[in-house]
Amino acid sequence: EIVLTQSPATLSVSPGERATLTCRASQSIGIYLAWYQQRPGQAPRLLIYDASTRATGIPARFSGSGSGTDFTLTISSLEPEDFAVYYCQQRSDWPFGGGTKVDIK
């Protein structure tokens, strides 16, 4: 069973600053990682898949990188609507990380 661990649990950032979120897999998953954004009261929204490919309609300020066991989601300059919870997901039967909440500093 592959487990995803996200860090930090909470990230406090000012609008306009860069945010860097991390997801670590308990064993190698190649590039098979996705990232989601979940705003309060909404369903998750797909941001990134295959570690670094932006989903349709996702702004360029969101970027993903990594392979193997270590992955990063970077938001280059935080907009007000980016304050949310972010989850990573991999393809096995325990797919989601625990989430990182990005809140306003």
Next chain:
Amino acid sequence: QVQLQESGPGLVQPSQTLSLTCIVSGGSISSGPYYWNWIRQPAGEGLEWIGRINAGGSTRYNSSLKSRVLISADPSKNQFSLQLSSVTAADTAVYFCARQRMTGTTELDSWGQGTLVTVSA
């Protein structure tokens, strides 16, 4: 663009069976390289995968819920369903249905808005 919508009772009594349906529009559940999933989220907590079904009717379930879960599909109505038996307060959550690509990362690219199910007498 495919859209998913959950429907079902918002209140279920303890020990009873929770039943939800996901109605799919803008795409057929019988075609395309997709799985059709149920995922839940207790208030203030993270996402928990429940299980999925494919166009051929094959299912796969979270091992921690497997003894209580049944996912089925009705291609004639373009919908799929979740049944969770012997519910307790721990099953209180927002339940989402979602489409999942079969290849590569198998990302969940379309989600329903979610429906809150409360288990209480």
